[in-house]
Amino acid sequence: MAETQQQAASSPSGEPRTPRGRRTRRALLDAAILEFGARGFHATGIAEITRRAGVASGSFYTWFPSKEAIFRAVVADLSARVRDHVAPAVRAAPDGLAAERAALESFLGFVRSNPQLYRIIDEAEFVAPDSYRAHYEGAVARIAERLRAAAARGEVRADVGELEAWALVGMNVFLGLRYGIWGTGESPAEVAAAANRLIVEGLKPRRG
Amino acid sequence: MAETQQQAASSPSGEPRTPRGRRTRRALLDAAILEFGARGFHATGIAEITRRAGVASGSFYTWFPSKEAIFRAVVADLSARVRDHVAPAVRAAPDGLAAERAALESFLGFVRSNPQLYRIIDEAEFVAPDSYRAHYEGAVARIAERLRAAAARGEVRADVGELEAWALVGMNVFLGLRYGIWGTGESPAEVAAAANRLIVEGLKPRRG
Amino acid sequence: MAETQQQAASSPSGEPRTPRGRRTRRALLDAAILEFGARGFHATGIAEITRRAGVASGSFYTWFPSKEAIFRAVVADLSARVRDHVAPAVRAAPDGLAAERAALESFLGFVRSNPQLYRIIDEAEFVAPDSYRAHYEGAVARIAERLRAAAARGEVRADVGELEAWALVGMNVFLGLRYGIWGTGESPAEVAAAANRLIVEGLKPRRG
Amino acid sequence: MAETQQQAASSPSGEPRTPRGRRTRRALLDAAILEFGARGFHATGIAEITRRAGVASGSFYTWFPSKEAIFRAVVADLSARVRDHVAPAVRAAPDGLAAERAALESFLGFVRSNPQLYRIIDEAEFVAPDSYRAHYEGAVARIAERLRAAAARGEVRADVGELEAWALVGMNVFLGLRYGIWGTGESPAEVAAAANRLIVEGLKPRRG
């Protein structure tokens, strides 16, 4: 961002400097999301991406240095999208426990309308392990931060930490898989309610 | 024509009919677990598997019809191994809640000593989706069954069901990922204790 | 035939010396005719032949030294069969011209009930060119011999020779292909009549 | 999105869009004719074709989707070549009977200088049966058409039809095999004369 000198004249694999370049790069990225989501990394060829994007195969390398590079870009794109989709719901929640419930419900909605999410993020475990790890550590960090704040406000136990955050992410991910991808009958609200009851009251039978 | 037509000769991709065949098939399977676990499905060639198994490349197809087929066999093998590893710990637990805690602790131990587990199972999402689904639905079914029994004994809330089972599997899987693969400082017992506290008491602050 | 000493104890790839051996060899040959006829030389594996014959794959080499060898045996078998099928019809004919007509009619009948004939004989052009050549030169030689005899009896022109015999074989082969394999509406008698008219009277318009 | 979506980039296995592409495609086709003619379909590898054409092995698939596809193209190419070679000779003939004689003579010349013809066309019976059939049905159709016209002019019997055309094709093919491939002493003119005498006067002894 600071340096501007290092950009070569043709800016191969760099940021577009013209409107035409911008359009081409974005078309490739959008095409890649669809293709990777539908067929997976290994079954998708550069040719499929360029065909869908409507550009010549050679043009791909003007904007991305490799297939792996565009995959990373796709993961980052999706990762940011989930985050941004869930954030407002969390902000609107009255307290910490409600926030987690809202986060899950919002996440389930996102998954339903973006079923490629899992195929792409999960495949990153093999194609770009660091992107994969970054995605989930980001999710954990956000939950952990929220829990810390809620603990400070006395809304949750004071000793909850990273471990609990991981557990919650795991719950959410699997409920998302079950609800959003494999498709079960429940509504997002039902799923979120059950999960909420679990994390709020645990499994123990109610006294009294 | 007169005599009983003997068994259809040879058994490509079938069950071994001799001890030698049995040994070869097993050697291939073991080699495949190691290779798929270390390099992943796409980066592993039949040649690597046969080399490690100490047989000629063509011999592979005497016992498995395709690379995908041996991958499925590997998933099934591992899936059964986790199940069998966890089962005794569960049986030894005094009650339903303790059983879940013991299950997680035992699972964490398994993951630590079989770090290929995740690479292989997770990759099945792309290579053999039905095997992947079968693996997790099996895990969920076993937990759900335990919860039902525990509920009947009054050890857990009466309304817990499949949804809770999914949530618990998700928790376990992610804690396994964190503890067993990415390696954190806690002991299995610590992790299990934290998870246990969560599912037993939830996130709510203690009253009084 | 003369020597009997050269036969090894196990007579690999030789003539069977026991009833069991005789049955096995014959079963392989019959299976090969069916498989080569149905799928062609290259698409047929030894495994298909042994499977259909009901023997273990290794047993094949007890009776034939190679795939090519059994193919040659199959060609010779079929070649002899056509010859023996046509011969009686020819013998029964009253004169030379009638003999050729009868030969074609009989040949057409053979082709209809042995549609593998063409697939196998024709493929010999590539797999065993000498067998192929031998087959057709045999057919030509028989016709040429008949024409010579007929000429001597004054039933056909005195100057007919090898060239005419080749032409007749070509006619017969293509009429057999058309009638027997690609299946046309005419009866063998019709086809034979048309061919006969052609070789008896030529194409010239009838005078008067 | 706004601008006209350009042509679907790249054209694997399509028509060349540049002179360079045109040259490469043609070089592959010529190389294939020679290799298939010399070694046959199964014994010829893509590597042989590309080596002779002077291109990288992968380039083959830029222009043909499979080995079978180029074989079909080769058959069609040769088929058209025979047709175009014979046509002028036929047109120059004074009448219908002379035309058939000229056709055979011209065909024999073609076969002599293109001995690959038989290996390739005949192998099509196994590799691409529809191409094989199309080739011979085309030849028959052309002869049948000529006979019809000749009959209309009173130059041949009025009742000649498809059957006669097939018979003539068969004669020509076998005479071509004998003369052009297996090589006999006669000249094309001699062979054509004998065939002509046969189809003009038949086998019958001359009256008088």
Added chain:
DNA sequence: GATGAATGAGTATTCATTCAT
């Protein structure tokens, strides 16, 4: 003689990447 397993050379095809216009 028969069996079933082992062998390993051979090959069509794919595809990320490069390059000349």
Added chain:
DNA sequence: AATGAATGAATACTCATTCAT
């Protein structure tokens, strides 16, 4: 920037043949 053709390494799978029992 874009195009379309060229590149060539990589690999799953086949199958005739051999061999130990």
